[in-house]
Amino acid sequence: MDRKITKKYTNGEVTVVWKPDVCIHSAICFNGLPQVFNPREKPWVKPEGANTQQIIEQVKKCPSSALTFYINDEVKGNVEVETETIIETSKNGPLLVYGNVSIKDAEGNITKKNNVTALCRCGSSSNKPYCDGTHRKIDFVG
Secondary structure (H helix, E strand, C coil): CCCCCCEEEECCCEEEEECCCCCCCCCHHHHHCCCCECCCCCCCECHHHCCHHHHHHHHCCCCCCCEEEEECCCCCCCCCCCCCCEEEECCCCCEEEECCEEEECCCCCEEEECCEEEECCCCCCCCCCECCCHHHHCCCCC
16 A cells, blocks of 8 residues: 655644655755754654744745645645746756646646756656656766
8 A cells, every 4th residue: 555644744824744755855944944844853844943934935945845835824725826937957966947837747647836846867766757866876967
């Protein structure tokens, strides 16, 4: 049985949603806001460590969308934000796509992504077209 785990952490105003099976362990969350995101502690997400706006800004930088958020008073769901789409090549890592994109898989299914999406460049991801962090295990250079 394939069970996908989702964990939620709230400060009362905002809820951070973490999907560990999607996480590529880029450490952007930890490096950007260690008082909230610290994988060396349990629980590893402590939303009381910063204000709501700081948490939202940091979660938006997650390249895999393993971290998302919703405002507790609003209807939960994906809110698309009008923004320019930018693609950045990360050194020895994935393509980072900033903005709203629709991705069609080989079966024709469309997935809408917003904020930041990490796409595999090394060719070894088990979650293609998305990056799963395998580039670090195989010492991808590019």
